[in-house]
Amino acid sequence: MALLDDVKSELAAIDNELPAAKKAQSAAMIRFGGGLHIIQRHIVVEAQFDSLPAAQWLQNTIKDVYGHDSDLIQVNRQTPAGNVIRYSVRVLRAGGALALQTGLLDRRKHPVRGLPADIVSGNIAQVKAAWRGAFLAHGELSDPGKASYLEIVCPGSEAALALVGAARRLGINAKARQVRSSERVTLRDPDVIERMLNLMGAPKSSREWTGKRSDGESRGKANRLANFDDANMRRSAKAAVEASAKVTKAFQILGEDIPENLRAAGQLRLDHRDASLEELGRLADPPVTKDAIAGRIRRLLQLAAKVEKQQAEGLNTTQDQKD
Incomplete structure (x- = not known):
């Protein structure tokens, strides 16, 4: 879990992106982190994150790029595994305006179920930013030494397909699958995971993940050889x-x-x-x-x-x- 936190902190620290890429990232973070809600006939934008730096990045971007104020709220939730802390970014008064600005509402004011078209068909920087935003919102990464995977939990099949299409534009083959009634986009090849981490903008975490994975594989091989030798000795x-x-x-x-x-x-x-x-x-x-x-x-x-x-x-x- 510590490495996942490091990846998200590294991604949230990126501040040299052009406005189009920042818009793509913020739209993906809202889409994959929660989305739009109707409260008393008003559109409310809300997204939850397990990373405080990610939540702070979105709050700052909503203010700097779109000109709206937002609330950052810590949410404590009890689960069978213990207390889980989440960070919610909420826009109440200007929720409708922000939804239109991010492209999460189309021109007819209908919710976009996947990702906005100008992001999916945008430049490569926007595509990378969209993947970065989705990962910051709901991304998971395997611990080094275990079965490798990078996975993003999606709000629906349309969002999953949009993410798969965005990955294809980056030259990466991602798989959409359904797990326990949730849609997920998954990468399993270690080399592909390393490449995606670099494309999203986390080269330091990528090197750390690859190094620890190699160490884990070496230890696993050594253990298998030791067990093999023990078996031979017993025989x-x-x-x-x-x-x-x-x-x-x-x-x-x-x-x-x-x-x-x-x-x-x-x-x-x-x-x-x-x-x-x-x-x-x-x-x-x-x-x-x-x-x-x-x-x-x-x-x-x-x-x-x-x-x-x-x-x-x-x-x-x-x-x-x-x-």
Whole structure:
């Protein structure tokens, strides 16, 4: 959450945009942050944010660009996760005028359900600003090291489609989807997310997010390798225990009638039950390869199995003769 706050603070600190871009950003912030309401036959403009710098940016822009006063109100809301603080920017008296100025009301004074046409078809600076405003209003960003996503919760399908079209003009493929009855526009590719953060105007946060994501991926890879190594060690240990039990049984079957090289290999297995075949090969006198030690142990077990089978057949023959 701290990184998301940093992204929004960095975006809200941008103050070198031309008026057209500021208008595009403020219109998107109002559209995605709340919108227009009718109270006692008067249009009220209200937008809520989880970022105080974002709310302050909109309040200042409404005053400097459009010439209207607004109220900034802190709203405390209880949720199952605890107390949530939101910041509401509200324009009461001049709500209708501001709605017309931002393009959120068309010339027939009908509400615009997506984004104003002059923003969607405007220059690239306006398109970037619209995405910046939408993100400031209702954007989410995954924590580094987790499944990557950048997502904006939209007030409706028209707004989602407008945002997807704006992303396409920036050369980015965004997906509109419905999640729990809410419309969302989502980016999932880490490289695309990094690019969008830069396009919106948050290069510092983009580098931080990318760096932490890379660190998280490195740790994840290291953990997977460690788990893989642990699994291999467990398998090797289990195989060594099973091999030791088979060698013990082979010694019991063969007794003293064992070739010396096979006996030595089997004894190494019993004396060093946790050692790998490679380690047993180094312990042999003279040292041999792991393939050689494995071959000798295998021939020892085959010899014991052959003798055991002959003994069983001889026992059966004797029993048949008695019968």
